[in-house]
Amino acid sequence: MLKIAAAAALVAALTAAPAPAEAAGGRWTAAWAAGVQRPSPDVWYPTWAEKGFTNHSVRQTVRVTAAGSAVRIRLSNAYGVTPLRLTGASVGKAGAGAAVQPGTLRPLTFARAASLDIPAGGQAASDPVRLAVEPGDRLTVTLYVEGATGPATYHNLAQATSYRASGDHTRDLGAAAFAETNTSWFYLSGVDVQGGAPAVAAFGDSITDGYAATLDADDRYPDALARRLNGRRPVLNLGIAGNRLLNDSACLGERGVTRFRRDVLDQPRIRSVIVLEGINDIVLAAQDPTPCTTPVVEVSAGDLIGGYRKLIRAAHARGVRIIGGTLLPARLTGDAEAVRDAVNAWIRTGGEFDAVADFERAVADPADPDRIRPAFDSGDHLHPNPAGYQAMADAVDPRAL
Incomplete structure (x- = not known):
């Protein structure tokens, strides 16, 4: 019963009314x-x-x-x-x-x-x-x-x-x-601007935030998506490097299920959101804790799916479409890779997101699907380079937005 009450409280917090400064004036985008x-x-x-x-x-x-x-x-x-x-x-x-x-x-x-x-x-x-x-x-x-x-x-x-x-x-x-x-x-x-179409939010971690993108060049994946949409929809980059879906960090942002309302749903005239988060929950659980990654908590596919469901319910309560992004290859092994595979299978086939952006297949090496294609790899085997970010943007179906 306590777990049910806590979950209900979290959804209520996620769907609370926007702050006055962000809600004022329906013409703002x-x-x-x-x-x-x-x-x-x-x-x-x-x-x-x-x-x-x-x-x-x-x-x-x-x-x-x-x-x-x-x-x-x-x-x-x-x-x-x-x-x-x-x-x-x-x-x-x-x-x-x-x-x-x-x-x-x-x-x-x-x-x-x-x-x-x-x-x-x-x-x-x-x-x-x-x-x-x-x-x-x-x-x-x-x-x-x-x-x-x-x-x-x-x-x-x-x-x-x-x-x-x-x-x-x-x-x-x-x-x-x-x-x-x-x-x-x-x-x-x-x-914000007066005028314009409703916005698309890109929500996630360093892969959305643009780690390994070019300084001052605006070649992160949300930038590439914005250029592809050519003003038909604004694109907002709400990634935070190091962010996790289920656990807070002292220096890598509040957990995704907590910050989703403020960072996404409270944006003026938000229409849809692309979620790409969870790889840090998997990766950091296998590493020794640091001041930035404490607490280190092992997560299952079910844990992550439960987090995604909270985001889905919160988005739908506000009339916002939510697109699930599959988790990119990350040179994982054993149980960690099994969790990533199970999460991606659910995102693709679970039918709970309104649409899917298959980022994994967009950047995976055809010769080894558990690795990023060398032409798209920034060098750390986790983050794409600008060419990889462009491939991610190309994997988003504009009709889903």
């Missing part, structure tokens, strides 16, 4: 988004998240996948322990590096004020500004904080360069002040 994470010590490379910012301007560039006549940004202080005091912000079309194209810079306000306090655990959306954008346009968002922020809510694996400068440079068109660089996003959780 998510054009870019990122899953946010708890600030933590450096995972793979140095970030600014654990120390946060003091009297800094942070300039971040993202590529939108929808057209619109106006834009707004969304900010998250989900993992802040104190309120975030934002002193100023701006948005414009990106130039080279940290530069902004002349004539496109727009100061941002929040409830008509230039500054904003976001409570610990909270989020906020800016007022709209008129700035016509097309699918594929690169936008630069600059945030200025005068005081000390403490540890910063962020997205670790941006595969994009962010810039930092001392002082307020929100209105600078040039790049000269932005001498420091990083490869994470900070506080920025979404960019």
